[in-house]
Amino acid sequence: MPLRLDSRQADFDTAFAALLASKRETSVEVGDTVAAIIADVRARGDEAVAELTNKFDKAGVTPETLAFSETEIDAAVARVSPEVMAALETAHQRIKAHHEKQKPQDHIYQDALGVTLGTRWTAIEAVGIYVPGGLASYPSSVLMNAVPAKVAGVDRIAMVVPTPNGQYAAAILAAARIAGVTEIYRIGGAQAVAALAYGTQSIPRVDKVIGPGNAYVAAAKRQVFGQVGIDMIAGPSEVLVIADGSANPAWVAADLIAQAEHGMGAQSILVTTEKGLADAVVAEVDRQLALLPKQEIAREGWEEFGAVITVASLDEAVPLANRIASEHIELALDDPQQLLPRIRNAGAIFLGHHTPEAIGDYVGGSNHVLPTARSARFASGLGVLDFVKRTSILGCDPTSLAALSQAAITLAEVEALDGHGRSISIRLNR
Ligand SMILES: NC(=O)c1ccc[n+]([C@@H]2O[C@H](COP(=O)([O-])OP(=O)(O)OC[C@H]3O[C@@H](n4cnc5c(N)ncnc54)[C@H](O)[C@@H]3O)[C@@H](O)[C@H]2O)c1
Ligand SMILES: N[C@H](CO)Cc1c[nH]c[nH+]1
Ligand SMILES: [Zn+2]
Known part of the structure:
Protein backbone atom coordinates (compact mmCIF):
# COMPACT_ATOMS: atom_id res chain seq x y z
CA MET A 1 0.00 0.00 0.00
CA PRO A 2 1.49 3.40 -0.90
CA LEU A 3 1.47 6.32 1.55
CA ARG A 4 -2.04 7.91 1.75
CA LEU A 5 -2.28 11.57 2.75
CA ASP A 6 -5.07 14.15 2.84
CA SER A 7 -4.26 17.85 2.85
CA ARG A 8 -7.00 18.31 5.51
CA GLN A 9 -5.45 15.91 8.02
CA ALA A 10 -3.93 17.57 11.11
CA ASP A 11 -0.36 16.43 10.58
CA PHE A 12 -0.36 16.89 6.80
CA ASP A 13 2.51 19.41 6.67
CA THR A 14 4.80 17.14 8.65
CA ALA A 15 3.85 14.06 6.63
CA PHE A 16 4.29 15.91 3.33
CA ALA A 17 7.70 17.24 4.42
CA ALA A 18 8.75 13.68 5.28
CA LEU A 19 7.66 12.53 1.81
CA LEU A 20 9.76 15.28 0.21
CA ALA A 21 12.76 14.33 2.33
CA SER A 22 12.53 10.59 1.68
CA LYS A 23 15.83 9.29 0.35
CA ARG A 24 15.28 7.01 -2.62
CA GLU A 25 18.80 6.62 -3.99
CA THR A 26 20.94 3.63 -3.17
CA SER A 27 22.38 3.79 0.30
CA VAL A 28 25.65 2.20 -0.82
CA GLU A 29 28.55 4.55 -0.13
CA VAL A 30 30.12 4.74 -3.58
CA GLY A 31 32.31 7.86 -3.42
CA ASP A 32 35.54 6.13 -2.31
CA THR A 33 35.13 3.23 -4.73
CA VAL A 34 34.60 5.66 -7.58
CA ALA A 35 37.59 7.82 -6.58
CA ALA A 36 39.81 4.71 -6.65
CA ILE A 37 38.47 3.70 -10.09
CA ILE A 38 39.11 7.18 -11.51
CA ALA A 39 42.66 7.23 -10.12
CA ASP A 40 43.34 3.80 -11.60
CA VAL A 41 42.09 4.82 -15.06
CA ARG A 42 44.19 8.00 -14.94
CA ALA A 43 47.28 5.99 -14.00
CA ARG A 44 46.94 2.96 -16.26
CA GLY A 45 44.55 4.00 -19.03
CA ASP A 46 43.19 1.24 -21.27
CA GLU A 47 44.63 -1.57 -19.12
CA ALA A 48 42.63 -0.33 -16.11
CA VAL A 49 39.47 0.28 -18.15
CA ALA A 50 39.57 -3.26 -19.56
CA GLU A 51 40.33 -4.83 -16.18
CA LEU A 52 37.53 -2.94 -14.38
CA THR A 53 35.09 -3.65 -17.21
CA ASN A 54 35.80 -7.35 -16.89
CA LYS A 55 35.54 -7.18 -13.10
CA PHE A 56 32.16 -5.40 -12.96
CA ASP A 57 30.55 -6.39 -16.26
CA LYS A 58 32.26 -9.70 -17.09
CA ALA A 59 32.45 -8.27 -20.59
CA GLY A 60 35.54 -10.20 -21.77
CA VAL A 61 37.28 -7.16 -23.27
CA THR A 62 40.95 -6.39 -23.85
CA PRO A 63 42.54 -2.95 -24.27
CA GLU A 64 42.36 -3.64 -28.02
CA THR A 65 38.63 -4.43 -28.11
CA LEU A 66 37.15 -1.56 -26.06
CA ALA A 67 35.64 0.01 -29.18
CA PHE A 68 32.95 -1.61 -31.30
CA SER A 69 34.29 -2.17 -34.80
CA GLU A 70 32.45 -1.00 -37.91
CA THR A 71 31.84 -4.65 -38.78
CA GLU A 72 30.24 -5.34 -35.38
CA ILE A 73 28.01 -2.31 -35.76
CA ASP A 74 26.97 -3.38 -39.28
CA ALA A 75 26.21 -6.91 -38.03
CA ALA A 76 24.13 -5.58 -35.12
CA VAL A 77 22.14 -3.25 -37.36
CA ALA A 78 21.43 -6.17 -39.70
CA ARG A 79 19.95 -8.13 -36.77
CA VAL A 80 17.38 -5.46 -35.92
CA SER A 81 13.89 -6.13 -37.29
CA PRO A 82 12.39 -3.70 -39.82
CA GLU A 83 9.66 -2.91 -37.29
CA VAL A 84 12.17 -1.83 -34.62
CA MET A 85 14.21 0.09 -37.21
CA ALA A 86 11.07 1.94 -38.28
CA ALA A 87 10.17 2.78 -34.66
CA LEU A 88 13.70 4.10 -34.04
CA GLU A 89 13.49 6.14 -37.25
CA THR A 90 10.16 7.63 -36.15
CA ALA A 91 11.58 8.52 -32.74
CA HIS A 92 14.74 9.96 -34.31
CA GLN A 93 12.86 12.11 -36.78
CA ARG A 94 10.52 13.52 -34.10
CA ILE A 95 13.26 14.14 -31.51
CA LYS A 96 15.39 15.84 -34.17
CA ALA A 97 12.55 18.07 -35.39
CA HIS A 98 11.75 19.22 -31.85
CA HIS A 99 15.37 19.86 -30.88
CA GLU A 100 16.01 21.84 -34.08
CA LYS A 101 13.63 24.41 -32.62
CA GLN A 102 15.84 24.77 -29.52
CA LYS A 103 18.85 26.08 -31.47
CA PRO A 104 19.76 29.45 -30.00
CA GLN A 105 20.38 32.44 -32.27
CA ASP A 106 23.52 34.57 -32.32
CA HIS A 107 22.88 38.27 -32.09
CA ILE A 108 25.00 41.37 -32.46
CA TYR A 109 24.01 45.04 -32.21
CA GLN A 110 25.39 48.54 -31.65
CA ASP A 111 24.12 50.48 -28.67
CA ALA A 112 23.54 54.25 -28.48
CA LEU A 113 27.21 54.94 -27.63
CA GLY A 114 28.38 52.98 -30.68
CA VAL A 115 29.58 49.97 -28.65
CA THR A 116 29.24 46.68 -30.50
CA LEU A 117 27.75 43.96 -28.29
CA GLY A 118 26.97 40.42 -29.22
CA THR A 119 26.34 36.86 -28.11
CA ARG A 120 27.73 33.99 -30.14
CA TRP A 121 26.89 30.31 -29.59
CA THR A 122 29.40 27.61 -30.48
CA ALA A 123 29.05 23.86 -30.17
CA ILE A 124 31.22 21.95 -27.72
CA GLU A 125 33.94 20.14 -29.69
CA ALA A 126 33.79 16.69 -28.13
CA VAL A 127 31.19 15.10 -25.86
CA GLY A 128 30.90 11.71 -24.24
CA ILE A 129 27.41 10.26 -23.97
CA TYR A 130 26.71 7.66 -21.31
CA VAL A 131 24.04 5.13 -22.25
CA PRO A 132 23.10 3.02 -19.22
CA GLY A 133 23.14 -0.72 -19.68
CA GLY A 134 23.74 -2.49 -16.39
CA LEU A 135 20.26 -3.84 -15.65
CA ALA A 136 18.26 -2.79 -18.70
CA SER A 137 18.95 -1.62 -22.22
CA TYR A 138 17.80 1.82 -23.42
CA PRO A 139 18.00 2.40 -27.20
CA SER A 140 15.69 5.39 -26.68
CA SER A 141 18.32 6.97 -24.40
CA VAL A 142 20.88 6.73 -27.23
CA LEU A 143 18.64 8.99 -29.30
CA MET A 144 17.80 11.34 -26.41
CA ASN A 145 21.51 11.92 -25.76
CA ALA A 146 22.89 11.91 -29.28
CA VAL A 147 20.26 13.85 -31.22
CA PRO A 148 20.60 17.19 -29.39
CA ALA A 149 24.39 16.86 -29.65
CA LYS A 150 24.12 16.40 -33.41
CA VAL A 151 21.64 19.24 -33.77
CA ALA A 152 23.98 21.51 -31.79
CA GLY A 153 26.81 20.68 -34.21
CA VAL A 154 29.14 18.80 -31.82
CA ASP A 155 32.16 17.59 -33.86
CA ARG A 156 32.88 14.39 -32.00
CA ILE A 157 30.45 12.20 -30.04
CA ALA A 158 31.95 9.28 -28.11
CA MET A 159 29.32 6.89 -26.77
CA VAL A 160 29.88 4.42 -23.93
CA VAL A 161 27.55 1.57 -23.01
CA PRO A 162 28.24 -1.36 -20.70
CA THR A 163 27.83 -4.88 -22.08
CA PRO A 164 27.23 -7.19 -19.09
CA ASN A 165 28.52 -10.70 -19.87
CA GLY A 166 29.49 -9.39 -23.29
CA GLN A 167 25.82 -9.05 -24.25
CA TYR A 168 24.20 -5.98 -25.78
CA ALA A 169 20.96 -5.17 -27.55
CA ALA A 170 21.48 -4.75 -31.28
CA ALA A 171 18.95 -1.89 -31.14
CA ILE A 172 21.45 0.17 -29.10
CA LEU A 173 23.92 0.13 -31.98
CA ALA A 174 21.13 0.63 -34.51
CA ALA A 175 19.97 3.74 -32.64
CA ALA A 176 23.55 5.01 -32.64
CA ARG A 177 23.80 4.37 -36.39
CA ILE A 178 20.55 6.26 -37.02
CA ALA A 179 21.74 9.17 -34.88
CA GLY A 180 25.09 9.26 -36.71
CA VAL A 181 27.26 8.15 -33.76
CA THR A 182 30.19 6.04 -34.92
CA GLU A 183 32.61 6.03 -31.97
CA ILE A 184 31.18 3.52 -29.47
CA TYR A 185 32.90 1.79 -26.55
CA ARG A 186 31.64 -1.27 -24.66
CA ILE A 187 32.40 0.16 -21.24
CA GLY A 188 30.28 1.53 -18.41
CA GLY A 189 30.28 2.74 -14.84
CA ALA A 190 32.88 5.02 -13.27
CA GLN A 191 35.68 3.63 -15.46
CA ALA A 192 33.85 4.77 -18.59
CA VAL A 193 33.24 8.25 -17.18
CA ALA A 194 36.92 8.48 -16.16
CA ALA A 195 38.10 7.34 -19.60
CA LEU A 196 35.95 9.99 -21.27
CA ALA A 197 37.08 12.73 -18.88
CA TYR A 198 40.81 12.04 -18.80
CA GLY A 199 41.36 10.05 -21.98
CA THR A 200 43.29 6.82 -22.38
CA GLN A 201 45.65 5.48 -25.05
CA SER A 202 42.67 4.51 -27.27
CA ILE A 203 39.89 6.83 -26.04
CA PRO A 204 40.60 10.53 -26.63
CA ARG A 205 39.29 12.74 -23.85
CA VAL A 206 36.10 14.75 -24.32
CA ASP A 207 35.01 18.19 -23.08
CA LYS A 208 31.69 17.21 -21.48
CA VAL A 209 30.10 13.99 -20.20
CA ILE A 210 26.33 13.65 -20.63
CA GLY A 211 23.72 11.08 -19.75
CA PRO A 212 21.93 9.17 -17.01
CA GLY A 213 23.27 6.21 -15.07
CA ASN A 214 23.35 4.49 -11.70
CA ALA A 215 24.94 5.69 -8.45
CA TYR A 216 28.48 4.86 -9.66
CA VAL A 217 27.99 6.85 -12.84
CA ALA A 218 26.47 9.77 -10.93
CA ALA A 219 29.33 9.80 -8.40
CA ALA A 220 31.90 9.63 -11.19
CA LYS A 221 30.27 12.56 -13.01
CA ARG A 222 30.37 14.59 -9.80
CA GLN A 223 34.06 13.76 -9.30
CA VAL A 224 35.22 14.57 -12.85
CA PHE A 225 33.28 17.85 -12.98
CA GLY A 226 35.75 20.66 -13.57
CA GLN A 227 38.06 18.44 -15.63
CA VAL A 228 35.06 18.22 -17.98
CA GLY A 229 31.57 19.67 -17.96
CA ILE A 230 28.58 17.50 -17.04
CA ASP A 231 24.89 17.90 -17.79
CA MET A 232 23.08 17.01 -14.56
CA ILE A 233 22.77 14.13 -12.16
CA ALA A 234 19.64 12.30 -13.37
CA GLY A 235 18.64 9.91 -10.59
CA PRO A 236 15.72 7.51 -10.10
CA SER A 237 12.70 8.35 -12.24
CA GLU A 238 9.52 10.06 -10.98
CA VAL A 239 6.00 10.93 -12.03
CA LEU A 240 3.39 13.12 -10.37
CA VAL A 241 -0.15 12.80 -11.74
CA ILE A 242 -2.61 15.59 -10.93
CA ALA A 243 -6.12 14.30 -11.56
CA ASP A 244 -9.68 15.45 -11.04
CA GLY A 245 -12.96 13.61 -11.42
CA SER A 246 -12.60 13.57 -15.21
CA ALA A 247 -9.64 11.15 -15.05
CA ASN A 248 -9.88 7.48 -15.93
CA PRO A 249 -8.57 5.49 -12.92
CA ALA A 250 -7.24 2.66 -15.13
CA TRP A 251 -5.22 5.07 -17.25
CA VAL A 252 -3.84 6.91 -14.23
CA ALA A 253 -2.91 3.57 -12.61
CA ALA A 254 -1.11 2.46 -15.78
CA ASP A 255 0.94 5.68 -15.84
CA LEU A 256 1.91 5.31 -12.17
CA ILE A 257 3.03 1.73 -12.83
CA ALA A 258 5.00 2.74 -15.93
CA GLN A 259 7.24 4.97 -13.83
CA ALA A 260 7.46 2.58 -10.86
CA GLU A 261 8.75 -0.18 -13.14
CA HIS A 262 12.02 1.75 -13.60
CA GLY A 263 12.83 0.57 -10.07
CA MET A 264 16.01 1.67 -8.23
CA GLY A 265 14.00 4.16 -6.14
CA ALA A 266 11.52 5.29 -8.81
CA GLN A 267 8.56 7.22 -7.40
CA SER A 268 4.93 7.59 -8.54
CA ILE A 269 2.63 10.09 -6.83
CA LEU A 270 -1.04 10.87 -7.43
CA VAL A 271 -2.56 14.17 -6.26
CA THR A 272 -6.31 14.29 -6.72
CA THR A 273 -9.36 16.24 -5.67
CA GLU A 274 -11.50 13.07 -5.65
CA LYS A 275 -11.26 10.52 -2.83
CA GLY A 276 -13.28 8.11 -5.00
CA LEU A 277 -10.73 8.38 -7.79
CA ALA A 278 -7.87 7.86 -5.31
CA ASP A 279 -9.47 4.63 -4.04
CA ALA A 280 -10.18 3.43 -7.57
CA VAL A 281 -6.60 4.13 -8.71
CA VAL A 282 -5.10 2.25 -5.74
CA ALA A 283 -7.29 -0.78 -6.50
CA GLU A 284 -6.54 -0.51 -10.20
CA VAL A 285 -2.74 -0.38 -9.65
CA ASP A 286 -3.03 -3.61 -7.67
CA ARG A 287 -5.10 -5.24 -10.41
CA GLN A 288 -2.80 -4.11 -13.25
CA LEU A 289 0.41 -4.98 -11.39
CA ALA A 290 -0.76 -8.57 -11.18
CA LEU A 291 -0.86 -8.64 -15.00
CA LEU A 292 2.80 -7.59 -15.44
CA PRO A 293 5.28 -10.40 -16.10
CA LYS A 294 8.01 -8.50 -14.17
CA GLN A 295 5.78 -7.04 -11.48
CA GLU A 296 8.12 -7.24 -8.46
CA ILE A 297 10.17 -4.11 -9.19
CA ALA A 298 7.15 -1.93 -9.95
CA ARG A 299 5.25 -3.27 -6.93
CA GLU A 300 8.16 -2.53 -4.63
CA GLY A 301 8.56 0.99 -6.05
CA TRP A 302 4.84 1.74 -5.74
CA GLU A 303 4.53 0.38 -2.20
CA GLU A 304 7.80 1.78 -0.89
CA PHE A 305 7.98 5.22 -2.52
CA GLY A 306 4.52 5.82 -4.05
CA ALA A 307 1.99 8.22 -2.54
CA VAL A 308 -1.65 9.19 -3.02
CA ILE A 309 -2.59 12.66 -1.80
CA THR A 310 -6.15 13.95 -1.71
CA VAL A 311 -6.69 17.70 -1.72
CA ALA A 312 -9.71 19.98 -1.40
CA SER A 313 -9.23 21.68 -4.79
CA LEU A 314 -6.91 21.89 -7.79
CA ASP A 315 -5.74 25.23 -6.37
CA GLU A 316 -4.29 23.25 -3.47
CA ALA A 317 -2.61 20.78 -5.81
CA VAL A 318 -0.49 23.46 -7.51
CA PRO A 319 1.78 24.47 -4.59
CA LEU A 320 2.23 20.82 -3.62
CA ALA A 321 3.30 19.98 -7.17
CA ASN A 322 5.71 22.91 -7.22
CA ARG A 323 7.27 21.73 -3.97
CA ILE A 324 7.61 18.14 -5.21
CA ALA A 325 9.20 19.46 -8.46
CA SER A 326 8.80 16.10 -10.14
CA GLU A 327 10.73 14.91 -13.19
CA HIS A 328 7.38 14.41 -14.96
CA ILE A 329 3.99 15.97 -14.20
CA GLU A 330 0.88 14.65 -15.89
CA LEU A 331 -2.20 16.90 -15.84
CA ALA A 332 -4.97 14.28 -16.06
CA LEU A 333 -7.70 16.90 -16.41
CA ASP A 334 -10.24 17.77 -19.09
CA ASP A 335 -8.77 21.25 -19.12
CA PRO A 336 -5.02 20.96 -18.45
CA GLN A 337 -4.45 24.51 -19.72
CA GLN A 338 -6.04 25.91 -16.56
CA LEU A 339 -3.16 24.57 -14.45
CA LEU A 340 -0.30 24.65 -16.96
CA PRO A 341 0.78 28.28 -16.42
CA ARG A 342 0.94 27.74 -12.66
CA ILE A 343 3.23 24.69 -12.71
CA ARG A 344 6.63 26.21 -12.13
CA ASN A 345 8.83 23.25 -11.17
CA ALA A 346 8.75 20.19 -13.44
CA GLY A 347 11.19 18.46 -15.80
CA ALA A 348 8.40 17.88 -18.33
CA ILE A 349 4.62 18.42 -18.31
CA PHE A 350 2.14 16.12 -20.08
CA LEU A 351 -1.22 17.59 -21.03
CA GLY A 352 -4.59 15.91 -20.66
CA HIS A 353 -5.89 12.36 -20.60
CA HIS A 354 -4.34 11.29 -23.89
CA THR A 355 -0.68 12.06 -23.18
CA PRO A 356 0.85 9.21 -21.17
CA GLU A 357 4.38 9.98 -20.02
CA ALA A 358 5.67 6.93 -21.93
CA ILE A 359 4.91 8.74 -25.21
CA GLY A 360 7.50 11.30 -24.11
CA ASP A 361 9.96 8.52 -23.21
CA TYR A 362 10.01 7.35 -26.80
CA VAL A 363 8.44 9.24 -29.66
CA GLY A 364 6.82 12.49 -28.54
CA GLY A 365 9.90 14.43 -29.57
CA SER A 366 10.77 16.04 -26.23
CA ASN A 367 13.79 14.75 -24.29
CA HIS A 368 13.43 12.06 -21.62
CA VAL A 369 16.68 12.86 -19.78
CA LEU A 370 15.21 15.12 -17.09
CA PRO A 371 16.06 16.53 -13.67
CA THR A 372 15.06 14.32 -10.74
CA ALA A 373 15.06 14.47 -6.92
CA ARG A 374 13.45 17.94 -6.83
CA SER A 375 16.20 19.46 -8.99
CA ALA A 376 13.55 20.71 -11.45
CA ARG A 377 13.46 23.70 -9.08
CA PHE A 378 16.71 24.84 -10.73
CA ALA A 379 17.54 22.50 -13.62
CA SER A 380 16.15 21.62 -17.04
CA GLY A 381 15.97 18.49 -19.15
CA LEU A 382 18.65 17.65 -21.67
CA GLY A 383 18.51 19.73 -24.83
CA VAL A 384 20.54 21.53 -27.46
CA LEU A 385 21.66 24.14 -24.92
CA ASP A 386 23.62 21.45 -23.06
CA PHE A 387 25.86 21.03 -26.11
CA VAL A 388 26.65 24.67 -26.84
CA LYS A 389 28.29 27.51 -24.98
CA ARG A 390 27.89 31.24 -25.18
CA THR A 391 30.63 33.74 -25.90
CA SER A 392 30.11 37.46 -25.57
CA ILE A 393 31.50 39.87 -28.18
CA LEU A 394 32.42 43.48 -27.38
CA GLY A 395 33.86 46.21 -29.59
N1 LIG B 1 16.73 9.67 -16.60
C1 LIG B 1 16.81 8.96 -17.72
O1 LIG B 1 16.60 9.45 -18.78
C2 LIG B 1 17.18 7.53 -17.64
C3 LIG B 1 17.14 6.75 -18.81
C4 LIG B 1 17.56 5.43 -18.72
C5 LIG B 1 17.99 4.90 -17.48
N2 LIG B 1 17.97 5.69 -16.38
C6 LIG B 1 18.45 5.22 -15.09
O2 LIG B 1 19.84 4.88 -15.21
C7 LIG B 1 20.16 3.86 -14.27
C8 LIG B 1 20.88 2.73 -14.97
O3 LIG B 1 21.51 1.89 -14.03
P1 LIG B 1 22.16 0.49 -14.43
O4 LIG B 1 22.81 -0.04 -13.19
O5 LIG B 1 21.15 -0.35 -15.11
O6 LIG B 1 23.25 0.80 -15.54
P2 LIG B 1 24.54 1.77 -15.58
O7 LIG B 1 25.06 1.62 -16.97
O8 LIG B 1 24.23 3.10 -15.09
O9 LIG B 1 25.58 1.11 -14.57
C9 LIG B 1 26.26 -0.09 -14.84
C10 LIG B 1 27.70 0.04 -14.39
O10 LIG B 1 27.75 0.25 -12.98
C11 LIG B 1 29.02 -0.17 -12.52
N3 LIG B 1 28.90 -0.91 -11.27
C12 LIG B 1 27.92 -1.77 -10.90
N4 LIG B 1 28.21 -2.28 -9.68
C13 LIG B 1 29.38 -1.74 -9.27
C14 LIG B 1 30.19 -1.88 -8.11
N5 LIG B 1 29.84 -2.69 -7.10
N6 LIG B 1 31.34 -1.17 -8.02
C15 LIG B 1 31.71 -0.34 -9.03
N7 LIG B 1 30.98 -0.17 -10.17
C16 LIG B 1 29.82 -0.87 -10.28
C17 LIG B 1 29.61 -1.09 -13.56
O11 LIG B 1 30.76 -0.51 -14.08
C18 LIG B 1 28.54 -1.19 -14.65
O12 LIG B 1 29.10 -1.13 -15.94
C19 LIG B 1 18.84 3.45 -13.63
O13 LIG B 1 18.70 4.13 -12.41
C20 LIG B 1 17.79 3.95 -14.63
O14 LIG B 1 16.53 4.23 -14.05
C21 LIG B 1 17.60 6.99 -16.43
N1 LIG C 1 11.27 7.46 -18.02
C1 LIG C 1 12.74 7.40 -18.09
C2 LIG C 1 13.31 8.67 -17.45
O1 LIG C 1 12.76 9.84 -17.91
C3 LIG C 1 13.28 7.26 -19.48
C4 LIG C 1 12.98 5.99 -20.19
C5 LIG C 1 13.75 5.31 -21.06
N2 LIG C 1 13.06 4.24 -21.51
C6 LIG C 1 11.88 4.25 -20.92
N3 LIG C 1 11.84 5.30 -20.11
ZN1 LIG D 1 10.33 5.58 -18.62
Missing part, protein backbone atom coordinates in the same frame (compact mmCIF):
# COMPACT_ATOMS: atom_id res chain seq x y z
CA CYS A 396 34.53 49.93 -28.98
CA ASP A 397 35.73 52.60 -31.38
CA PRO A 398 37.65 55.69 -30.17
CA THR A 399 34.43 57.61 -29.53
CA SER A 400 32.63 54.93 -27.55
CA LEU A 401 35.80 54.06 -25.62
CA ALA A 402 36.15 57.71 -24.63
CA ALA A 403 32.53 57.81 -23.55
CA LEU A 404 32.95 54.78 -21.27
CA SER A 405 36.48 55.34 -20.03
CA GLN A 406 35.88 57.55 -17.00
CA ALA A 407 33.44 55.17 -15.31
CA ALA A 408 35.75 52.23 -15.98
CA ILE A 409 38.82 54.05 -14.65
CA THR A 410 36.89 55.05 -11.54
CA LEU A 411 35.90 51.42 -10.88
CA ALA A 412 39.53 50.32 -11.45
CA GLU A 413 40.60 52.85 -8.79
CA VAL A 414 37.97 51.53 -6.39
CA GLU A 415 39.41 48.04 -6.89
CA ALA A 416 43.00 49.37 -6.64
CA LEU A 417 43.84 47.78 -9.98
CA ASP A 418 46.01 50.52 -11.48
CA GLY A 419 47.03 48.36 -14.43
CA HIS A 420 43.40 48.03 -15.45
CA GLY A 421 42.88 51.81 -15.37
CA ARG A 422 46.08 52.43 -17.28
CA SER A 423 45.14 49.96 -20.06
CA ILE A 424 42.16 52.25 -20.69
CA SER A 425 43.74 55.69 -20.19
CA ILE A 426 46.72 54.83 -22.39
CA ARG A 427 44.36 54.71 -25.38
CA LEU A 428 42.80 58.15 -24.79
CA ASN A 429 43.87 61.53 -26.27
CA ARG A 430 46.01 60.03 -29.02
